[in-house]
Amino acid sequence: RSHKRVVDCRSDIDRMNAPLLAIYESLVPKEEEKSNQKQLLTSLEKLVNKEWPTAQLYLYGSCANSFGVSKSDIDVCLALEDPDINKSEVLLKLADILQADNLENVQALTRARVPIVKLMDPVTGISCDICINNVLAVVNTKLLHDYAQIDDRLRQLAFIVKHWAKLRGVNVTYQGTLSSYAYVLMCIHFLQQRKPAILPCLQGMEATYVVTVDDIECAYFDQVQHLRDFGARNKERIAELVWAFFDYWAYRHDYANSVISVRTGSLISKRAKDWTRRIGNDRHLICIEDPFEISHDLGRVVDKYSIKTLREEFERAANIMHYDPDPCVTLFEPY
Numbered sequence: 256r257s258h259k260r261v262v263d264c265r266s267d268i269d270r271m272n273a274p275l276l277a278i279y280e281s282l283v284p285k286e287e288e289k290s291n292q293k294q295l296l297t298s299l300e301k302l303v304n305k306e307w308p309t310a311q312l313y314l315y316g317s318c319a320n321s322f323g324v325s326k327s328d329i330d331v332c333l334a335l336e337d338p339d340i341n342k343s344e345v346l347l348k349l350a351d352i353l354q355a356d357n358l359e360n361v362q363a364l365t366r367a368r369v370p371i372v373k374l375m376d377p378v379t380g381i382s383c384d385i386c387i388n389n390v391l392a393v394v395n396t397k398l399l400h401d402y403a404q405i406d407d408r409l410r411q412l413a414f415i416v417k418h419w420a421k422l423r424g425v426n427v428t429y430q431g432t433l434s435s436y437a438y439v440l441m442c443i444h445f446l447q448q449r450k451p452a453i454l455p456c457l458q459g460m461e462a463t464y465v466v467t468v469d470d471i472e473c474a475y476f477d478q479v480q481h482l483r484d485f486g487a488r489n490k491e492r493i494a495e496l497v498w499a500f501f502d503y504w505a506y507r508h509d510y511a512n513s514v515i516s517v518r519t520g521s522l523i524s525k526r527a528k529d530w531t532r533r534i535g536n537d538r539h540l541i542c543i544e545d546p547f548e549i550s551h552d553l554g555r556v557v558d559k560y561s562i563k564t565l566r567e568e569f570e571r572a573a574n575i576m577h578y579d580p581d582p583c584v585t586l587f588e589p590y
């Protein structure tokens with residue numbers, strides 16, 4: 256009997272694999288979109304350099320980490336050498352410059368947690384957020400990008416998970432659910448702990464890339480072209496992985512005691528990090544260690560209500576993958 260169930264599961268997975276891959280393919284941005292983004296970045300660079308000749312602009316976030324779906328906004332970091340700048344002043348000045356150049360909806364948000372200028376480019380229709388000297392975000396963007404080069408299944412899984420999270424309303428940090436960045440880290444962690452592992456732990460290997468940012472040493476193995484075979488012994492396909500991912504977060508993760516840590520490639524205990532109780536606004540109800548800012552729990556936005564929503568959504572998704580005859584429709588039904 257159990258043999259028959261295994262056989263049934265196999266054919267279910269065979270059936271789900273192609274539709275899931277098709278969803279992934281439909282989300283991948285087209286070449287034209289990428290070249291529009293580059294074009295916008297180049298014109299922003301010209302504007303910025305008139306005022307700050309040595310400043311550099313970097314793309315970060317989903318437009319640069321390879322986890323960006325089609326029609327995403329772009330995230331830009333303005334890196335200024337002078338350490339004594341007043342960020343608010345710079346942002347207001349920047350907003351004036353952009354406004355004068357006919358960019359639309361220009362808005363300086365100087366009081367946000369990460370202060371930014373928002374704008375929309377009427378030529379390409381691309382919206383853009385510019386922050387200042389957020390170099391750690393540029394470095395963690397490179398880390399995610401490098402992980403994505405190792406095994407195609409990471410990008411497939413993360414696109415599907417992000418798509419699911421957006422449609423189900425659990426990708427809204429100000430409502431206490433998780434950022435896209437947190438979901439991608441959950442995917443990397445999940446593929447690191449798979450048996451056999453699909454992803455290595457780059458920060459646990461010999462460092463070939465080392466930078467120090469805000470007193471934090473960021474070091475890891477970035478020669479990922481040598482790791483293209485790393486996950487080859489694991490034959491799981493995307494349908495199995497999506498299923499197992501939701502099952503993991505619904506039923507297997509120990510929320511009370513464990514912290515997921517891409518940095519170490521494993522779980523670490525909440526006790527070891529002193530994340531066992533609420534401190535200020537950090538409740539540590541789901542713990543996701545930032546790979547470089549290791550005192551930073553990306554789950555800190557989650558409160559006692561939203562943790563329930565989140566776990567119910569994981570359970571719903573796991574059950575759909577398990578029992579639903581047409582999971583690719585039900586899974587992504589808007590909330």
Ligand code: CTP
Nearest residue numbers: 315316317323324327392393395396434435436
């Ligand atoms: N970031 C960070 N710490 C956080 C949240 C975000 O360092 N707590 C940085 C990361 O570099 C991340 C970027 O900000 O890649 C953008 O974050 P987010 O908007 O969550 O992710 P995107 O990848 O841009 O996703 P989306 O496609 O939803 O815009």
Ligand code: MG
Nearest residue numbers: 316317328330
């Ligand atoms: Mg973004």
